[in-house]
Amino acid sequence: MRIIQGGSEVTNDSYEIWQEAFKRSPLRDATFSTMSGIPLEPVYGPPDGEFPGLYPYTRGPHASMYRSKLWTMRMFAGFGLATDTNGRFKEIIRSGGDGLSTAFDMPTLLGLDSDDPMALGEVGRCGVAIDSLADMRDLFSGIDLGKTTTSMTINSPAAVIFAMFIAQAEDSGVERAQLGGTLQNDILKEYQAQKEFVFPPRPSMRLVRDTMTFAATEMPRWNSISISGYHIREAGSTAVEELAFTLANGFAYLELAREADLDVDTIAPRLSFFFNAHIDFFEEVAKYRAARNIWAKWTRGHYGAKLEKSWQLRFHTQTAGVSLTAQQPEVNIVRTAIEALAGVLGGTQSLHTNSMDEALALPTEKAARIALRTQQVLAFETNVVHVADPLGGSYFVEALTTEMERQAEEIFAEVMALGNGSMLEGCIEGIENNYFQDRIADSSYQLERNFNNGTRTVVGANRFLEGNDETDLDTLRITGEDERKQRERVAQVRQNRDDQAVRRSLELLASQAADPEINLMPGLIEASRNYVTVGEMMSTMAGVFGRYVETASI
Amino acid sequence: MSIRVLVAKVGLDGHDRGIKVVARLLRDAGMEVVYTGLFQTPEMVAVTAIQEDVDVVGLSMLSGAHLTLVPLVVAALRKRGSDIPVVVGGIVPPSDISLLLEAGVAGVMGPGASGESVVATITEAARVA
Numbered sequence: 001m002r003i004i005q006g007g008s009e010v011t012n013d014s015y016e017i018w019q020e021a022f023k024r025s026p027l028r029d030a031t032f033s034t035m036s037g038i039p040l041e042p043v044y045g046p047p048d049g050e051f052p053g054l055y056p057y058t059r060g061p062h063a064s065m066y067r068s069k070l071w072t073m074r075m076f077a078g079f080g081l082a083t084d085t086n087g088r089f090k091e092i093i094r095s096g097g098d099g100l101s102t103a104f105d106m107p108t109l110l111g112l113d114s115d116d117p118m119a120l121g122e123v124g125r126c127g128v129a130i131d132s133l134a135d136m137r138d139l140f141s142g143i144d145l146g147k148t149t150t151s152m153t154i155n156s157p158a159a160v161i162f163a164m165f166i167a168q169a170e171d172s173g174v175e176r177a178q179l180g181g182t183l184q185n186d187i188l189k190e191y192q193a194q195k196e197f198v199f200p201p202r203p204s205m206r207l208v209r210d211t212m213t214f215a216a217t218e219m220p221r222w223n224s225i226s227i228s229g230y231h232i233r234e235a236g237s238t239a240v241e242e243l244a245f246t247l248a249n250g251f252a253y254l255e256l257a258r259e260a261d262l263d264v265d266t267i268a269p270r271l272s273f274f275f276n277a278h279i280d281f282f283e284e285v286a287k288y289r290a291a292r293n294i295w296a297k298w299t300r301g302h303y304g305a306k307l308e309k310s311w312q313l314r315f316h317t318q319t320a321g322v323s324l325t326a327q328q329p330e331v332n333i334v335r336t337a338i339e340a341l342a343g344v345l346g347g348t349q350s351l352h353t354n355s356m357d358e359a360l361a362l363p364t365e366k367a368a369r370i371a372l373r374t375q376q377v378l379a380f381e382t383n384v385v386h387v388a389d390p391l392g393g394s395y396f397v398e399a400l401t402t403e404m405e406r407q408a409e410e411i412f413a414e415v416m417a418l419g420n421g422s423m424l425e426g427c428i429e430g431i432e433n434n435y436f437q438d439r440i441a442d443s444s445y446q447l448e449r450n451f452n453n454g455t456r457t458v459v460g461a462n463r464f465l466e467g468n469d470e471t472d473l474d475t476l477r478i479t480g481e482d483e484r485k486q487r488e489r490v491a492q493v494r495q496n497r498d499d500q501a502v503r504r505s506l507e508l509l510a511s512q513a514a515d516p517e518i519n520l521m522p523g524l525i526e527a528s529r530n531y532v533t534v535g536e537m538m539s540t541m542a543g544v545f546g547r548y549v550e551t552a553s554i
Numbered sequence: 555m556s557i558r559v560l561v562a563k564v565g566l567d568g569h570d571r572g573i574k575v576v577a578r579l580l581r582d583a584g585m586e587v588v589y590t591g592l593f594q595t596p597e598m599v600a601v602t603a604i605q606e607d608v609d610v611v612g613l614s615m616l617s618g619a620h621l622t623l624v625p626l627v628v629a630a631l632r633k634r635g636s637d638i639p640v641v642v643g644g645i646v647p648p649s650d651i652s653l654l655l656e657a658g659v660a661g662v663m664g665p666g667a668s669g670e671s672v673v674a675t676i677t678e679a680a681r682v683a
Binding site for chain 2: 107109110118119121125194195196197236326359361362440444452458461462478480549550552554
């Protein structure tokens, strides 16, 4: 047996090592057998093969996987005013969801206040509108932030929203060190795919560094970046590109941390991932397995991480929004169930299932409940959770895993070459010369052509169209009334605050932004307490950092 | 003469997959396509459409702001004396289609529209104009 610095390699007694780890794991109160009573092992495979919880973790990050803890049913929600979303959060908690995930509206994502002229028509549409600490307070009112973990999908203004969240939690009596959750904070994929950018890449990366450093020193339960392939895939990439671009971005953040003199073992355990679950079932499962394998090998081999926690890739999954159809929307429940199953068999740590009506609008409460119920059926009825990596050892899935890994390595070599040996520089260069954007657009167009020429079937959209006219689905309506109310609210906040404190906060922010050695987080928290708005903080920083304009390419 | 089309993203929505696919579809169908990038205001779209002398403006919408922003684009064009037709594609609930048509939109393409129907809608809008 060979023990490698706290983690184990595949050896001829892998099974014994796994078994010891499994014995140390607490088990859920459940019966681990089939419906006819056949007892099930926690994992199957040859004694000298790979096991979950053992390097390189292809089969899962933990030895006992879902026998110890099911995935977190983390439903993404956000719409209208903070009070509306607060109501939906409470409904999710009542329905048995166990983690919150906040969707912000477009103005918030772009760091604009609700009364900004560019925000017209967008307030509260795609998520919740947050302008100041007052809204943050409404958003989490009556929710114990020390008990629930919170995920926030925010990128360009991540540092600002993170600061407001900390200020709100501390006001409500929860110390920052007790806060558990995740900030998406993955700015690289914004330029590559999601396109909600504000500052140019380099100052944006400085903000990522500041949040990462701040969380590492003050917030032991916080994941500072959720490196997201989801948006890359939704923007049209292939599964291999999603895998490779996402991990390349992950490596870039590790290099950023290294430049900031942060130890890789301080940062890597706080990075989590976020992948898409698309409709090509086995390819998705293979993608998750390959991702774990690659991350383990690179963090240990290339970046010299010594802790097991650094090598273990943990990820959140969301089913594919782009796979949903507006036609015969009930069929989307089936698609989502299949995609969610891929995430579960691939060993996801948390999951969001899309609602059937999302090709048309934000989900109604009923549609969102069915989506959550889909997860509960998988978790509590199907018994698929009893055995870790149930598809491991399948000739097909193993071959697909290896092939995806090989193709991802080819892409890593290309990105590395763009950066002359640096993944960080390669990712920035690839953004600036449209390498990522053009590859994604090419893949997306190929998929569209296959749809148009009929080689790719989408039920209800290009085949099996009977019933397309029968839709009577109620969709969620966001009224212009919310926008008007939110504009009034931000005006009221501006009226009631201490103007001098606001001015001091913004002057300090401008001077600190100009000095790259300073961590901006403490200043942003203080500014939040003074009711400085998201838009004010962001435009002050834009005055120093500049604004990014993409070179449009078709 | 080939049809000239301005495809545009108006407002704050950065989802550009649809517009890029449509731009390529139209180009492959022999049209001349102009795309000026993200975060355009209704005024910017109108000015570009007139300067570029396009036959049709195609707006790609996802964020739910279509009922606010699309009529503003139409109004910005008409205010400048232009009768360039405007078509809309993207995430539009069926109940909003009639509202957009009333606001002066020449055609609406919902999610799942085929490439063929996109080309046909633009061609028809250009012909009628």
